[in-house]
Amino acid sequence: MFERDSIDPSGTGAFAPFAHSRAGGGVRTLERDRTVVVPLRPGAAPAPEAVPPVVAEPELLPVLPALAPLLPGGGLRPGTAVSVTGDTGLLLALGAGAFTEKTRDTAWAAAVGLPELGLSAAAGYGYDLRRLLLADHPGPHWPDVVAALAGAVGLILLRPTGPVAPALAARLTAVLRRTRCALLVAGPWPGATQRLSIRTGRWFGLGDGHGQLAGRQVEAVAEGRGTATRPRTAHLWLPDATGAARPLTPAAEPTLTRPALEAV
The missing domain is CATH 3.40.50.300 (P-loop containing nucleotide triphosphate hydrolases)
Incomplete structure (x- = not known):
């Protein structure tokens, strides 16, 4: 039509x-x-x-x-x-x-x-x-x-x-x-x-063949036009263990005890 x-x-x-x-x-x-x-x-x-x-x-x-x-x-x-x-x-x-x-x-x-x-x-x-x-x-x-x-x-x-x-x-x-x-x-x-993208990311929460993913730490980057041409970055949980997005401070350590998984 x-x-x-x-x-x-x-x-x-x-x-x-x-x-x-x-x-x-x-x-x-x-x-x-x-x-x-x-x-x-x-x-x-x-x-x-x-x-x-x-x-x-x-x-x-x-x-x-x-x-x-x-x-x-x-x-x-x-x-x-x-x-x-x-x-x-x-x-x-x-x-x-x-x-x-x-x-x-x-x-x-x-x-x-x-x-x-x-x-x-x-x-x-x-x-x-x-x-x-x-x-x-x-x-x-x-x-x-x-x-x-x-x-x-x-x-x-x-x-x-x-x-x-x-x-x-x-x-x-x-x-x-x-x-x-x-x-x-x-x-x-x-x-x-x-233009936004994820530069790096790692998941937490999955053990050796068991468990479930409980959170992801990422570095997001943004590039733009005109006055926004300078790249901007942000480190955050996306998502955290509750399913929300929140900032990740440089000193923050994951509270989860299971090994971290590198994004591939």
Whole structure:
């Protein structure tokens, strides 16, 4: 029904009625089941009026304190895309700060193309699963799904089905700017303002053929564009024994008695 590159940055396409609602239309929340986005019929509602450009600098979207040192200003800038390579746990933790006590009743997020996303891990990092929309298998229509959701949620976690062409990335970035939605991408993204990855990591908790993993210490690194070109690093538990992300101080020693496992 939709071509791969058929997104409409003006927001007046087939998804426009849903893009200006809050979790209505063709997306159901986890209170029912893990679902996919169902396209709405073209012409189901009149096209919304154009949104005037926002001149004021948007407020940063908060992140968990353990990850704040990685980002300029300590948060995610609405309307931009951040690339996270090689670690779904880092991607998940980076978006968890949107669900603070102040925003818990108003924040919405979506995960697109991430069927392996651990919902227990998401809850451990702080996500409100009642306000997390899931489109597990969007297939080649993922650009249309992202464009629709950008008008309904403040944060989208995405894994594209393949390499993203610069022209497509530019069109979706225009949608993000207009709707002030932040995009976290699992993998490369042309024009990403920040690129995050895990440089080193080691797991704790597994003994000689028995036991279970109980925590991971990592060194995360972020590189960006413009004023954010200088690499930033952070050492943290991702996750700790409780499933949360927290800073790792230089003098901190693991409280677990079983041997550490080096990441390979």
